[in-house]
Amino acid sequence: MTGYAELQVTTNYSFLRGASYPRELVMQAADLGLSAIAVTDRNSLAGVVKAYAAATDHKKKTGQEIKFITGCRLDLACGRSLLCYPQNREAYSRLVRLLTLGKRRVEKGQCHLTYDDVATHGEGQIFIALADAALGDFPDESLRNFLTRLKGDFRHQTYLALTRRFRPNETPRLEALAELARDCRIPTVATNDVLFHKSDRRILQDVVTCIRLGKTIDTLGHDREWSADRFLKPPAEMARLFSRYPEAVEHTQAIAARCSFSLGELAYQYPDENLIPELTAQEALEKLTHEGAAERYPQGVPEKVKRQIAYEMAIIGKLKYAPYFLTVWRIVKQARKIGILCQGRGSAANSAVCYCLGVTPINPDEQKLLFERFISEDRGEPPDIDVDFEHERREEIIQWIYNTYGRDHAAMTATVIHYRSRRAVREVAKALALPEDIAAGLVAAIWGWSESGVGEDRARALGLDPNDWRLKLLIRLSKQLIGFPRHLSQHPGGFVISKDRLDDLVPIENASMEDRTVIEWDKDDIETLSMMKVDVLGLGMLGCLRRAFDLLRDHKGIHQTIAGIPRDDPALYDMLCKADSVGVFQVESRAQMNMLPRLKPRCYYDLVVEVAIVRPGPIQGGMVHPYLKRRQKIDPETYPSEELRAVLTRTMGVPLFQEQAMEIAIVAAKFTPSEADALRRAMATFRNDGRIHEFADRFIGGMTRNGYEKDFAERCFEQIKGFGTYGFPESHAASFAILVCASSWIKCHHPDVFLCAILNAQPMGFYQPAQLVRDAREHGVTVRPVDVNASRWDSVLELDPGNPKGYLAVRLGFRLITGMKEEPVAALVAARERPYVSPRDLWRRSGVAVTQVVHLAEGDAFASLGFGRRDAIWSVKALRDGSLPLFDAAPSGGPEFAEPEAVLRPLTLGGEVAEDYVHLALSLRAHPLSFLREKLRKHGWMSLDSLKNKKDGAYVNIAGLVLVRQRPGTATGVVFVTMEDEFTHANLVVWSTVFERYRSEVMTSRLLACSGKVQTEGNVVHVVVRELFDLSHWLKALAQDPEEMSVALPGAAAEMRLASRDFH
Amino acid sequence: MSLTHARAILPAVGTAHAAPLDDAGALAALSTGCFRFSPWVAPCGADGIWIDATGVSHLFGGEDRMVARIARVLAKSGLTARIAMAATPGAAWALARHGRAPVCVSTSTHDLDPLPVMALRLDAGTARSLWRVGIKTIAALKAIPRATLPLRFGKLLVTRLDQALGHAPESIDCIVPQEARRRAIVFADPISTAEDIRRCTEKLVRGLCEDLEKRQEGARKLDLVFMRTDNSHQAIRVGAGRPSRDLKHILKLFAEHMDTVAPGFGIDKAVLTAWKYAPLFPTQTDSDGGGQHAGDLAQLTDHLANRLGESAVYRLAPAATHIPERAQNRAAPAEDIPASAWPTCLPRPVRMFSPPEPVEVVSLLPDHPPARFVWRGTLRKVRCADGPERVCGEWWLNRDEVAEIRDYFRVEDQDGARYWLFRDNRLTPNQSHLWFLHGVFA
Structure with a gap:
């Protein structure tokens, strides 16, 4: 029996064309016994890494190899199409550059390539010309010319595809193609032009075609794919179908053999950070770390920390990660230099080196660090450092990275936008020509990010007949579509930075946002290929803290930093135990407020637990109540086994953190560390390819075999499931707990500063300004209304001599007024050398546009001038923008031109409050x-x-x-x-x-x-x-x-x- | 409120698409109906009708009774209406939309005082501006010095106030009632002979054709109704494929049915109405008399359709589907279908059987063409074949078609006859496939 390799496969990463995931296709090809499979998405390499990962996993798991060939289908501007497979690393770079060229030319999501572009990048590629320009047409002169040209340019790299279409006149068509190939001396090769892995995806394929073309299934007509046979077939079947052309089947093997390139060869290089010329990266990192350590520990570096640093340095050196740390250090240093607060989160907080470099805030002297969570020799994964920056200044850092490393070397990673319930139901309903009302009715019950689709019960609740065929199809097909990639979008902050040109590694396309470029791969792909990623994230609370520190310095002469805030201040914990946490980072939500008095945090580590416990993981796993009972000494602290004591002792025997759940998998269910990690990742990935049950069986089975109770095992597994998407690793919770500490300390001791800072950092957090102001007033802070003669754009602090607690007063800023813009406020403040006496006076002196003066009037900012809301609006209404020479000549401040006086009815107090809410969203009245x-x-x-x-x-x-x-x-x-x-x-x-x-x-x-x-x-x-x-x-x-x-x-x-x- | 929001509150909320054109049409029709109250009528905005009652209310027995009458008439046709009569159009508008009572006759301009400023036909922006400074009613507005208003709220505000109070004039354009395409003859002495009926028909048709010519229109559907002295009536309805005002052609269409008219004790009135019509511009005939063929064919199909019924005459139009028996639709004979609309790459037999006829077939699996088959009792040996052409069922129509896959073969038998057979790839209960003959090629 001859072998067969499928060389024309479209995955669902050719968005809305393919109807199977890359993984499904690779697994099916392996099951059918194909010798190799190539993925050839349209002008894209978006799906290849996933297919490569599947092939690698398959080999690891079964020992059997299915060769994976990286490829791409090039749709040229002239209408012809080619399949292209790089034979080696150099050819791959050329292909990537070719795609980048085509993508950078046009808008996001498109690609414009000509034959000449292909010709200049063709060295080392294998090309298969496709003859499917029109429905099963016979080859014509234009195809002959195309083949002749290909043959002339690429000699032995060229093939012609023979594909069965199951249309009339198939035999003569194939015969004509074979003859044409013979004439042009181009070998033929059999392909099946695969769109899905198994025949039952045919229906879904019709549906995605409808969605792509914006048609309904009833009007799709001849745009529907003709052949139903676009699934993977076993070698024997392919041999039978091409029994007249055995050489075409054999050539698939020849091509597979010639394509020796594997994505595994992509050796990613960290960017060179020649920060200190005479030192290597490792030496530079050591030097910086020791300098940093000396700064962090002015009284001398503790022995424990020294040991930890040495240990980490050894591993970093061995794995050659030093340049990565230097890159992150450089970014963080830049942020500090321009005064942007930043703080690392995630597993990097487990590193003493990161602490010394100032990247993360967790002091290794106070906290047990699990460096293995961050970098492990076994896993062979690149480290992943996520850094939060002040939300509104993050863009400065992003542009600095582009400018420092260059657009050839730095780009943002993509995020694959998947179908979730709402969109899946809506778009399938549209394709099935169901009335919009039905889809909207079904979707109405879905909250947010559901991934479970809609069920028949929902249809019944709407009074629809769930046995109606189209409705049944809608429910079934939308469930199938959920999880499908729909398009690529830009990751919120993931940066890939490389030493070599990035467009040697991965195609780069324009993002929809200006000045941004995005690679075609998402974070999983990057991880698969061991490439470095830095997450540059935005966090509102950091902006709030920076403002608070500035205010403390300017108004109270206190120099404070995040690191300098005491973590053992009893006043702070007294406040939190009373659930007095409005505005405090993370613990301000309702659920957290309920937890605080029960958990009664008394030290920093309690806050770490507090942050982590009110999360789906522990809640789904039913771990919250056991933990609280043990804390309150109602239940005794027990351990399911001695071997788990070490894992769970920090949390009184109850697993609360992601790390602990993973460790249980290793210790109790006998997973290997890499398996445990695979488990975590399987939970985190959006669509789990049915692997969840496999893991569940192994996990629960493994634990019960080792003598654990089934109930405990099941709860642990539920918890892991919950952790998957919303889990908090301990290090992450620890980083966040520091911000909890910092924000509580300010709120506790300086509620005036806290209110002022958080109002200026809006929008952020859980509460509206109205609640924040109310909370601060309850704590004795005087809050003063917006006033044209006192306010600035931001809220500011003012002296408040009579305040019993000695707090400063907060003067609300113009930014709180709906519709107010920043520039006119600047003009207003600049022209305020003496107080304004009327709206008209303000308008004339500051040149602020009438619309903005109206907003001021509505915001009741003229009250101190004796102009109530209605009076102010009345006088503003008489103003007209644009120069009026006649009036300009009149001395300003002189009598306003004679106008009969109108007596307006003043607002009632209730009316004023209502107006306050309309225009300021809060009322001080x-x-x-x-x-x-x-x-x-x-x-x-x-x-x-x-x-x-x-x-x-x-x-x-x-x-x-x-x-x-x-x-x-x-x-x-x-x-x-x-x-x-x-x-x-x-x-x-x-x-x-x-x-x-x-x-x-x-x-x-x-x-x-x-x-x-x-x-x-x-x-x-x-x-x-x-x-x-x-x-x-x-x-x-x-x-x-x-x-x-x-x-x-x-x-x-x-x-x-x-x-x-x-x-x- | 957005529709999504509305649905979040009440998922079962009923919706209908806005049809402003239809609404305007209905309002215009209703306005025309209001000519019974006054000769001076006009639609007002999207939701109102002006009726000028000057000098007509006495015909109804006074203003109050006139208003009550209008309310009654509208209620009878199922409409809920608010009606106000006042000294000025502006005041009537204000009271109809913002007054307390659904039906009222205003006697004093003070009636307007408690109404909100919106009642002065202001745009939402102006109304909101007034509202914001606490001027909410017309009374409050009147209390403000006039001179301060135009600068702040525009000149139109003062104009509207004056119009409502009668200080400024306002005129309303009346609509012209539309004519129906209709002709009628009333006979002083009832007619009953066939000849008389024919003559009166001809007179009516000629008259109507003249009317249509003036309007550059042609009739598509015509009703000819004869009222008999016994108060019953007899009607003939004819249709034309293309709009027509050709006297001879229309008369011929009626002639087909003329013998169905039973005059009984005599006919005293005949009415001819073209109730469906379309624009028809005069065409130039070719100088050699050609160019008439299309017209001839159209007239022929009209005759056939009138005699055999409309559904009996049709032509085929391609339908975009993979299923052969659904790949053509019936279309009106007059419809223009270019030959290029038919897919060329799909050879289809000239004659298809409906339903396909089952045949006994000997063939090799999985997808070889038949070697021989028995159709209508005769064994046919296959000499050459093309296929399979694989056609998938239209799964969205019903669940049986989900699994339906047919393999079509074009075959030629030993006598040179060509057939179109297919195998249904669904297995029968006894694990075999059914074969059908779906058509024969010429």
Whole structure:
């Protein structure tokens, strides 16, 4: 039996063409006994690394080799197509450059190549000419000319593809092609032009064709792929189909043999960092590390740390990672130089070297580091350092990297955008010509990032017949489509930097954002090929902290840094134990606030646990309650086995961190470290190719065999599943806990500075300015309104002599006013050498456009001048931009031209508050509900502070403004709603059955009333909702003057910005 | 509110596409209907109708009764309406849209005072500006010195206020009612002879054709209705494939059915209506008299269709599908289908059997052509064959077609006859395949 290699394979990385994953295709080819498989996506190498990884895995697992050939289908501008396979490393570089050339010429996602481009990059490639220009057409003169040209240019590198199409006149067509090949002295080669790995993907292939062409299946007509036989076939079948052309089948073997290039040959080179000319990279790194250590430990480097550094240096030297560390150090140094706060996160925090270099904040002297989590000799993976920068200044760093390393050497990695439930359902429905209403109805129930599609029950709930054939197809096909790559996008901050030209390694294309270039591979591909990546991420809290440090220095003369903040300050922990954490990094969410009083953090490591515990991993694994009980000494600290004591002792015998779950896999289920890592990665990857069950069996089976209880094993596995996508490794939690510490310390001791900084760093975090301001005022900070004669763009600190606690006052900035822009504010402040006396005076002196003066008036910034909102707007309305020479001549500040005086009706207090919320999203005057309190009481709705004295199980009727709606992925179907009134906050729990009934109330109410049952746990109080009522229309009455009550502004009424934040 | 948002609240919310053109058409029709109340009528914006009641209310017995009458008539046709009568169009507009009562007759300009400023036909921006400085009602607006207003809110505000209060004039353009394409004859003495009926038909058709010519239109569907003295009526409906105003042609179409008219005790009225018509411009005939053929063919198909029924005359049009029996549709005979619309690379037999006829076949698996087959009791030996052409079922139509794959073969038998056979690749319960003969080539 002759062998066969499939050389024309389109994966689903030829977006919306192929209908199988690269992995599926490779595995199927191996199962069928093909000798080799090539992936030839259209003008793209996006899928090859995944296929290469699959082939490598297959060999590792079974010992059997399936040769993988890197290839590409080149669609030329002239309409002809070629398959191209690089024979060696040099040819591969040429192919990559060719693709880069074609992609950089045109917009993102396209490629423009001519035959001449191919000719100049053709050395060392093997080409297969395709004759599929039109549906099964006979070869013509143009094909003959094309072949003659190819043959002339590339001699023995050229082949002609013979492909069965199962169309009429196939035999004469193939015969004509073979004859043409003979004439041109070009050998033929058999291909099957594969689009999917098994025949049952045919239907999905039709659907993606519809999506690609924007047609429905009923109108697809002749654009539907004709042949249903576009799946992988075994060698014997291929030999039978091409029994008239045995040489064409044999040539597949010849080509496979000639293509000796493997992606494994891509030797990635770290960029040269000749920072200190006379030293090697390793020596330079050692020098910098020791200098850094001396700085970090002014009292002398502790012995433990010295040992750790030496140990890490040895491994770094052995694996030759020094240049990578130098690159990261350089980026971080640059950030420090231009005053941008940054901090490493992730596994790099396990390194003492990184600490000494100033990249990460975890002190190895205080914390046990697990360097193996970061770099391990066994895994042979490149280190991965993620660094957070101040969110709004990250772009400066990105452009610095491009400029320093050059666009040939630095580029951002791609992110593959996959189909998730919503889009899959919507697009399949469109392809199946189902009415938009149906898709929208089905999708409406999907929250956020679901990956499970929709089910029949959902269809039934909408009153649809789930037995309807198209609906069945929709449900089935959309599930199949979920996980398919749809297009490439830009990773939020992943940078690849290399010494060699990057376009020797991977095609680079333009990003949709200006001044950005993106490679075709995503982070998994980069990892597979051991390339270096630095994640340049943005973090809002860092911007807030930098502002806070600047304010501390300028106003209080305190020089503080993140590292300098004490981590054992009892006042700080007292504050957190009371769940007084509004605005504090990470622990401000509702779930965290509930956890704080239960966990009662007293030291830094408690914060690490606190950050990590309120995550899907521990929650799904049911680890939270056991941990809390042990902490409260209700349950004894026990260990499932002695061998796990070492792993779990830090967390009282309960696994909470990702590392621990991995270690359990190694210690208890007898995984090898690399297997454990594969397990983690399988969980993290979006679509798991069905490997999850394989792992589950091995993990749970392994643990039970080793004498563990099945229940514990299952819980551990659930936890690993939860960790996959949302897990927090310990080192990551430790880095974050430092920011928790820093932000709590500022909030605790300098609430004035904290409020000012966090307002200026908006938008960030969990809360709106209204809640932040309210929280600060409750802590005794004076907050002053926006004022044209006092405010700046940012909020600022002002002296507040009478403050009992000695805090400074916060003057709100113009940035809080909706619609206000920064440049006019600069002009306004610059022209403020003496106070403004009227809106007109401000307009004339500062030259600020009328629209902006209107915003100032609406924001009530003229109040101190004696102009109320309505008066200010009235006088602004009379202003016209543009030069009016006649008036310019009049002395400024002189009497305004004679106009009869209009007497305007002043706003009521309720109206002012409503306007405050419309234009500032907060009010310093009063809480909106204080105006409705009497009415609420009359209707039997109690204030939220009445919950304090209620016992568990009591029935209550309460009402409040909705602050946050949250539907965590961990608690299926439950919605958490946070409300506030003028006294306090309260939390509602809406179970899914109740939610379905009160969907509209939950989703849209701003003022919500609820009847329900009190549930107390410790000092945490929830209300479990029975009934809900939308009272939002009451808020309208707030703005109304009783005398104008009958009049309403229909439709156009400005909505009060009682904004809530929704988290899915 | 976006549709997505609305659906998040109420997933089952019903939706309909906005059809502003249809709405405008319906409003225009309703306006025409309002000529019964006044000769001076016009649609107003997208949702209103002006009726000038000057000098007509006495015909209805006073203003109140006129308004009540309009309300009654509209309610009868299932419409919910708000109606106001006032001294100026502006005031009527304001009261109809913002007044308390759904039906009212205003007697004083003070009626406007409590209404919101929106009632002055202001754009949303101006209304919001007024609202923001606390001027919410017309009364509040009147209290503001006039001179301060134009600078802040534009000249139109003052104009609108004056128009509503009657300080400034306003005129409204009336619409012209549309004529129907219709002719009628009323007979002083009822007619009943066939000859009379024919003559009156000819007169009606001639008249209508003249009307159509003036409008450069041609009739597609015509109704000829004869009212009999006993209050029953007899109707003939004819259709033309292409718009026509050719007297002879239309008369011929009617002549086919003329014998169905039973005059009974006599016919006292005949009405001819062209209820479907299309633009038809005069065409120049070729000087050699050619160019008439298309017309002849059209007239022939019209005759055939009128005699045999409309569905009996059709031509085939290609349909873009892989399934041979679905690859053609019936199209109207007059439709223009270029030969290039048919795919050339798919040889199809001139005659296809519906349904395909089962045949007994001897062939080799998996995809070899038949060696011989028995069709209609005769054994045929295959001399040469082409295939398979593999055709997949249209899985989206029903679940049976998901697995349907047919292998088509063109074969020629020992006598030189050519056939189109296929094998259904689904296995039968006894593990064999069914073969069918789907057509014969010429």
